[in-house]
Amino acid sequence: MSKLHIATSINGEPVEFLADPSASMLDALRGPLGLTGTKEGCGTGDCGACSITVDGRLVCACLMLAVESEGHEIGTIEGMAQGDHLHPLQQKFLEMAALQCGICTPGMLMASRALLEKNPDPTEEEVRFGLAGNLCRCTGYDKIVRAVLETAAEMRGAA
Amino acid sequence: MNEMSNKWIGKNTIRPDGADKVTGRAGYAADNTMPGMVWGKVLRSPHAHARIRSIDTSKAEALPGVKAVVTRDDIVEFPLDKSVMLGIQDMRWMCRNVMAREKALFHGHAVAAVAAISEEVAAHACSLIEVDYEVLPHVIEIEDAIKPDAPILHEWNQFEGKPSNIAGTMVLKTGDVEAGFAEADIVVERTFKTRPVHQGYIEPHACTVSYAADGRVTIWSSSQGQFMVRAMTSLLTGIPQSDIRAIPAEIGGGFGGKTIIYLEPVAVMLSKKSGRPVKMVMTREEVQRATGPAPGSLSTVKIGAKKDGTIVAAKGTFYLQAGGLPGSPLRGPVGCSFAQYAIPNILSVGFDVVSNRSKVAAYRAPGAPLGAFATECVLDEIAQALGLDPLEMRLKNTVKAGDKAIYGPTFGAITFKETVESIKHHPHYSAPLDKNPRPGVKRGRGVASGFWYNAGGESSVQVNITEDGNVLVTTGHPDVGGSRASISNVVAELLGVDHARVNVMIGDTQTIGFSNLTGGSRVTFASALVATSATEKVIGDLRQRAAKIWNIDAEAVKWQDGMALPAGDNAGKFPPLSLKELAAKANEMGGPIGTQVQLNTTGADPGFATHCVDVEVDVDLGIVRVLRYTAAQDVGRALHPAYVEGQIQGGVVQGIGWALSEEYLYDAKGRVDNAAFLDYRMPVCSDVPMIEPVMLEIPNPKHPQGVRGVGEAPIVPPLAAIANAVHDALGVRFYELPMSPPKVSARLDAAG
C-alpha cells in the first residue's frame, strides 16, 4: 500500500507527514511524528490514554485514521504547557498527587481540559462522568477528581 | 526524628519526575525507538490445551522483510524434574511460560516469535508458521480440574500417588483445631468462590532490546525490577548477567504483574539472530490473554466462637487457580486469612491447582484478598448470629504486640486494633443509613479487616553532591507510584536543604548496586532506610571537611539546616559553611562527595487495614453501587501523605472492581471471551465515590522514619466489606464474586 501525504496542524504548528491509509492517528503521532506523549493503553477506544483533540473536540487517537487529520487542528499533550509554564490542570495534578504511575495522565489531562472548556463549573458527578472514558488503575480517581474540581474553581476565579 | 519539626518529611512535595509525567515527556518502554530497529511479534496458541508436535518456520523465514524467527529451541530449557528457583519463581515454569515447550497450555500461550521490518510484516510472518498441534481436552475451573477424571495438564505431576492437577500444597497449623471447635458455642462453615482478575495496569508490556556484535545486551523495558529482568533473561537465554544491561523505563503500573517477564528473552534471541535492535509491544488483548492475572479461588472457611464473640478455632481450605503452570500464591490466603486475630487453634491449608488459563502473576497482596473475603464474611455471619456489633467482635480477637503469628514470627509494635477502633469511632460508622431510600433500592453497610506481611530485602542507593551543591540520589527501584517523592523528602530533610534541590533517579543494572523488585510494599521502607544511611554518611563527610577547613575536630562540627556549624562555643567561632560552599571546594578538599549504600533491609513489620463501606443495590437491575468508603490503615509513618493516601485509594478501587465487576469469561473452547477493556469491566471514574483514607501513623520502631509498607493491605478487605454491605442491604449473602448485575439479579430472582 502506498503512503499518503497528509498536511495538518499539530499543537498550532503546520505539519506534513506520510501515512499508511490504514494507520491510526495514534500510530502516526507515536511513530513518524515522534509525539510519544500520547499513550496507547488498549488500541480499541476503551481506556482514553490516547486522548487528543481534533478541532477542539476530544477524540481517541486510536480510533481515528491518520489520514483523517488532513486539514484539521490536532492538539496533543505536548501542546498543553506553554514553554515551561504548565497548564493549571498540569500544575494542580502535580500539587495534588493526581498521578501515580503517570501512564493515564496525558489522556486524563486532555480529557479534563476538554471537560472544563465545555463546563467550567462542573459538579463532582459531572467530572466523574466527563472522565469516565479514561481508565486509571492507580489512583482510585479520588485525587484526579479533586484536582479537576480545584483547577476549575481556580480558573473561574482567575477569569 | 518524630519530635523534630519536619520541613519535608510528611509534606506533600512535588515529585521529582512530575513535570515529565504531566507533559508527556517521561519515557515509558513503548516510547523508545532505536536506529535500525525491527519489530517483534509473538505467535500465540489458538488452543486452550494442545501438544506441540512440530513447528515449521520455513515459510515465515522466507517472507521478505523477516529478519529472524525464534521458537522454543532458542530459549533455555529447564528440565521438568528439577526445580531452579529465582526468588519465588521456578525457571521450569518461567521458560515454559515465555515460550510453550511440550504443550500449549492456554489460549494465547506464546509458541513462536518473528522479527521483521514492521509490525505488519511480523504479524503476517507469524501467520505463516506451521504448528502441528494435537488438540487435547481442556479444563478451566478449579472444581473441574480437581475431579478424578479431569484432563491432566502435566502427566508427570503426582498428588497422593496419582497424576493430578494439584501441583502443590501448603499447611499452617497451631493448636488443635478439632478440640477448638468442640469448645465453640457457634460454628459457621461456608464455601466461597472468586474469579481470576487482572492487575489491569494501563501500560501493556513492552521492551526494546539490542544484542551487540560483542555479545553484550541492552534491554529497555517496563518492569518492577531491572535486576529481575537481568537475572531471568540471563537464565532463559544463557547469556551471563554481566553481559546484560537492563535499563528501567518509566513503568505504567504493575501491581505485581510486572515482577516477571514475558518478552525480554524472546526479544534478546530475535535481536541476536537478526543482528538488529528489536522492539516488542503487547496489544491489550495479548496482555489480557497471556499475562497476569491473580488466581481464582475456591475456599472453605470454618470458624468457631464463644457466645461472647471470642474465636476459639478456625479452619481454612483454599484451592487457588495457578493457570497453566504451577505457582499460585498460597502463602497469601493460608498465612494471611486469620493473621489479624488471636486464635488458639488454626488449621490453614492451600492447594495449587493448574488449569488451562494463563499463568497467574503476583497482584497486590497476592492471594490475601480472596482469603480475607472468606474469613471476614464468616465472621460477619457469626457476629450477626450472636447479636454482636461486627467491629466489637473483631476488637475482642485482635492480635497484639507479643502475639505469635500463625506464619511464624511474633508481632512487634502493630496497630491493628487501632484500625478497628478508628473505624468504630469514625462518623461514617455511626452515620444514619436510610436502608430503603427509594422503591426498588436498598442500602447496606459492611466492614472487614485485612492483613499483609510487607517486606524488606535488598536495596541500594547512591547519594552524590553535585559541584554546584545540589543533591542527586540514585536508587535501584522502579518508581511505580511516587516513591521518588518520598525519598527526596527524606534526603532533603536529613541534609536540611530545599527538597527541590534533591533529584532522584532510577539507576540501571550497570550503574547501581543490586536492588530487589518494587513489590511487597517494600520500596519506600527499604529505600528510605538505605537513603538515610547514605545521607548520614555524606553528612559525616561534610562535617569532616568543614572541620578540616576550620582546623578543629570533626566532633566539634554539627550539621544543621544544610550547613556545617561549630558545635557550641568551645568549638571556636567560624561562619557557617553551606552545602554549596563545601561542594564548590570538594575537589580540592578530599575529592567528590558521595556514597553508595546497599543493605538487605529488615524490620518491615506487617500492615493491617479495616474498611467500612456503604452500598446501594438496585433490586431490579442487580446493580451494586458503592456510596461511601472509609479505609483505615496502619501506615507507620507517611513520608509523603498524598502518595500514601493514593496507594490506599487505588487499592480500594481495585478491590471494588474485584468484588463487583471484574472477571474472565471463557467460551466453550477455553478461550477468553472478554479480552478487551470494554468487556473486562474495571471501575471507571463514575463507578466509584471518593475514598476516604484514615492513616494511622504509629511509627514502626524498626525504621529510622517509622515507615511501614502500605501498597498492599488496602486491597485485602474490600471484597468482604462489600459482600457484607450487600448482605446488610438485601439480607442475602453472596458467596461468589463478582457481584455483577447478572449474578445479583439471578440470585435475587432465585430467592424470590
Ligand code: FES
Ligand atoms: S489507546 Fe485509545 S482508548 Fe485506549
Ligand code: FES
Ligand atoms: S496513574 Fe497509573 S494509571 Fe493512572
